[in-house]
Amino acid sequence: MSSFIDYIENTFADTANNDTLYRYKRLVLDKMTERANEVTHTGLHDEKVLDDLIISEFPHLKENYQKFCAEDRHRRREKALNKFMIFGTIGFILALVVLYLAVSFLTDAWSQTWLLIVGGILLWVIFLLSVFIRRITALRRLFHPFARVLLALSIMAGATVVFLFTLVVLHRSDAWVIYPIAVVLMYVADGIYAYVTKQKLRIINYLIYIPAAMPMLYVVLGALDILPWHPGWLLMPLSVLIDLAMIAFRSASNAKYRYKQEVDDEWNAN
Amino acid sequence: MERKLNAELWDKMHYLFRDFNDRMVHVELHYDFEIDIEALKTVLICFFEKAPVLHSCFKDNHVSPYWIVKPYHIDDVLTVSHPDNLEEAVNTFLTQYIPPDSDLQMQVAVFFHEGQSTLCIVENHMCMDGGDFKYFLKALCKNYNDYVQNGISPIELREGTRSFEAVYNDFSQTEQRMARNLYKNVCAKDNHKFPLTPDSIRDHSFIARRKISAEKFAQIKAAGKRHGATVNDVLVAAYFYSLYTLADYNPSDSVTISCAIDLRRHIKDVSDEGLTNHTAFMQCNIPERGRDIFQTLQYVVHSSNLYKKDKFMGLYGLPLLKLGYNILPHAASEEIIKIGYSNPLLAMSNIGILEVDKLALDGHEPTDGFMTGAVKYKPYVLLSATTMRNVVTLSMCVRGNDEDKRIVERFFDLMEKNLDALTVE
Numbered sequence: 173m174s175s176f177i178d179y180i181e182n183t184f185a186d187t188a189n190n191d192t193l194y195r196y197k198r199l200v201l202d203k204m205t206e207r208a209n210e211v212t213h214t215g216l217h218d219e220k221v222l223d224d225l226i227i228s229e230f231p232h233l234k235e236n237y238q239k240f241c242a243e244d245r246h247r248r249r250e251k252a253l254n255k256f257m258i259f260g261t262i263g264f265i266l267a268l269v270v271l272y273l274a275v276s277f278l279t280d281a282w283s284q285t286w287l288l289i290v291g292g293i294l295l296w297v298i299f300l301l302s303v304f305i306r307r308i309t310a311l312r313r314l315f316h317p318f319a320r321v322l323l324a325l326s327i328m329a330g331a332t333v334v335f336l337f338t339l340v341v342l343h344r345s346d347a348w349v350i351y352p353i354a355v356v357l358m359y360v361a362d363g364i365y366a367y368v369t370k371q372k373l374r375i376i377n378y379l380i381y382i383p384a385a386m387p388m389l390y391v392v393l394g395a396l397d398i399l400p401w402h403p404g405w406l407l408m409p410l411s412v413l414i415d416l417a418m419i420a421f422r423s424a425s426n427a428k429y430r431y432k433q434e435v436d437d438e439w440n441a442n
Numbered sequence: 443m444e445r446k447l448n449a450e451l452w453d454k455m456h457y458l459f460r461d462f463n464d465r466m467v468h469v470e471l472h473y474d475f476e477i478d479i480e481a482l483k484t485v486l487i488c489f490f491e492k493a494p495v496l497h498s499c500f501k502d503n504h505v506s507p508y509w510i511v512k513p514y515h516i517d518d519v520l521t522v523s524h525p526d527n528l529e530e531a532v533n534t535f536l537t538q539y540i541p542p543d544s545d546l547q548m549q550v551a552v553f554f555h556e557g558q559s560t561l562c563i564v565e566n567h568m569c570m571d572g573g574d575f576k577y578f579l580k581a582l583c584k585n586y587n588d589y590v591q592n593g594i595s596p597i598e599l600r601e602g603t604r605s606f607e608a609v610y611n612d613f614s615q616t617e618q619r620m621a622r623n624l625y626k627n628v629c630a631k632d633n634h635k636f637p638l639t640p641d642s643i644r645d646h647s648f649i650a651r652r653k654i655s656a657e658k659f660a661q662i663k664a665a666g667k668r669h670g671a672t673v674n675d676v677l678v679a680a681y682f683y684s685l686y687t688l689a690d691y692n693p694s695d696s697v698t699i700s701c702a703i704d705l706r707r708h709i710k711d712v713s714d715e716g717l718t719n720h721t722a723f724m725q726c727n728i729p730e731r732g733r734d735i736f737q738t739l740q741y742v743v744h745s746s747n748l749y750k751k752d753k754f755m756g757l758y759g760l761p762l763l764k765l766g767y768n769i770l771p772h773a774a775s776e777e778i779i780k781i782g783y784s785n786p787l788l789a790m791s792n793i794g795i796l797e798v799d800k801l802a803l804d805g806h807e808p809t810d811g812f813m814t815g816a817v818k819y820k821p822y823v824l825l826s827a828t829t830m831r832n833v834v835t836l837s838m839c840v841r842g843n844d845e846d847k848r849i850v851e852r853f854f855d856l857m858e859k860n861l862d863a864l865t866v867e
Contacts, residue, residue, distance in 0.1 A: 215516035216487045217480075224595035225488050372768070429619040431754055 386411035447509035452719035463816035471811035500542035512545035604718035630786040632698035652854035656832035661865035679739035684856035700786035722756035
């Protein structure tokens with residue numbers, strides 16, 4: 173064990189001591205000791221070999237220390253955020269209730285002010301969902317579908333806030349269009365998420381989303397008199413054409429990367 | 443907490459081959475002195491710690507399989523004995539089967555006999571192929587020597603990724619995209635079989651071997667040079683010609699033999715790679731037997747040259763396998779891949795030279811030895827070839843009966859006869 177301590181101390185001889193470094197050194201020493209115990213049970217009796225073997229398993233202590241520091245900072249930030257989320261939720265709800273009561277008593281518009289509570293809670297839920305989406309995105313790709321579901325939920329929650337506001341405050345009878353718009357936004361957001369996180373085979377998502385979103389867009393544009401119902405229906409065949417164009421474009425760009433040995437031979441011969 | 447290792451694409455593929463072979467790779471090395479067992483144990487422990495896949499059990503998870511690193515004792519890895527009948531002890535050891543869900547994926551034995559030692563190792567092909575197994579042996583010998591002679595700790599074994607994707611790393615970006623787009627099913631589609639007896643519950647594993655002398659090997663090399671062929675081409679030509687006689691194929695039939703190729707040819711520096719599999723197969727096809735073995739050789743040379751010209755030799759099919767394993771859970775992808783995959787009935791693996799200077803232990807070069815691939819289940823066969831001290835050892839591992847042994851011996855007789863015919867000046 174003393175050789176492990178020497179190795180760690182020598183590696184960090186020129187690094188200023190602080191609490192983080194101490195914790196890192198302790199962690200490394202614990203891991204090395206644990207590994208040494210494991211290897212001893214295999215029947216290795218040569219102490220020098222054991223020491224060299226274990227030390228060889230921890231080759232980049234300084235680089236790993238930098239990572240440890242970065243992780244440590246990240247952990248602290250996450251801890252602070254967790255506290256904020258717990259106490260913030262309580263504080264936010266209390267503040268909302270106070271605001272709701274104050275505005276209601278002052279304006280006597282009880283039929284509308286309840287929106288403050290519902291809208292406020294939904295906006296807080298969207299904030300919490302965004303935190304979870306960020307955390308899940310940092311995990312392995314295997315978990316990304318959960319983030320995509322949460323993203324869709326947050327858009328629907330946002331749409332609900334807008335819908336209630338439009339209906340209750342603006343008294344618009346066509347407020348229902350918010351939901352078809354939200355569905356289109358869900359597809360767009362998921363497509364952007366797939367692009368940003370470099371999901372494999374995301375082209376399949378796009379090929380499905382475009383024809384799926386187009387009827388919603390058709391209904392919205394038609395209902396709001398932006399586009400006449402006829403020939404607005406052409407949006408649907410247009411979506412299929414867009415899909416075909418995407419397939420053709422992708423095939424053409426992939427063709428550049430198709431290996432043709434005879435072309436290569438010709439090139440080499442010249 | 444249990445340590446897990448990722449099951450790489452080739453681990454899964456070799457696991458899928460369980461219906462065709464026992465997935466064991468074998469080596470036998472003879473030394474004219476007594477190996478220091480304590481030193482060997484120390485080296486082996488260090489190597490097992492450096493390559494944890496060797497003491498891991500394969501977990502066939504239906505969604506995504508993985509390895510679980512297991513505790514072990516070196517006495518469970520290394521067997522030491524003084525057998526009266528060395529040949530029988532070696533054969534019994536070499537023909538053992540290590541299940542993938544066992545805690546150890548490699549077994550080592552040292553047999554002492556009349557002041558000499560025989561080192562035998564059997565390992566699961568899922569952990570590494572013949573190429574890395576050869577490296578493992580050389581590293582074992584080098585580390586043993588450094589430890590015994592200079593007291594240097596035996597920790598010099600390559601560590602790193604086991605991913606198949608290492609084969610792409612040295613390509614340019616455009617080449618990488620090209621190579622990753624080689625979606626092609628490259629399976630052999632030839633129904634010509636090696637004429638073994640039908641399967642029987644009484645079948646047992648055996649390793650048939652035949653040595654080709656150094657003089658004959660020199661003649662083979664010279665003959666190859668005369669005909670613009672490599673040693674491998676000559677051996678494959680003799681393999682083809684012998685099969686036509688042995689199995690009585692119609693001389694006008696086209697036959698295909700799958701030849702193993704080492705994909706490390708695409709990796710400039712393997713020093714950062716872990717022990718793994720980087721082997722693919724090329725289909726060596728001849729349109730007919732040819733009027734004589736020289737014409738067969740011409741066909742073989744033509745076929746193998748087609749592959750050699752290809753920049754992406756052996757990389758076809760990898761993207762398809764990756765896609766198969768990525769988009770579906772493991773259980774489903776296995777079933778899908780099984781539909782598209784057809785295991786070659788006839789295969790050959792030229793493992794290459796076993797360099798005696800690099801396999802020397804404490805100044806003693808091995809006096810004899812060979813390496814061979816997995817025990818194939820009928821009707822599949824694999825002919826392995828290794829060269830040591832210019833002596834070629836042809837070997838075939840079969841799960842069969844005494845009649846199959848005779849058939850394989852007859853095949854080796856024909857191989858020798860055809861090699862004789864090829865080397866006539």
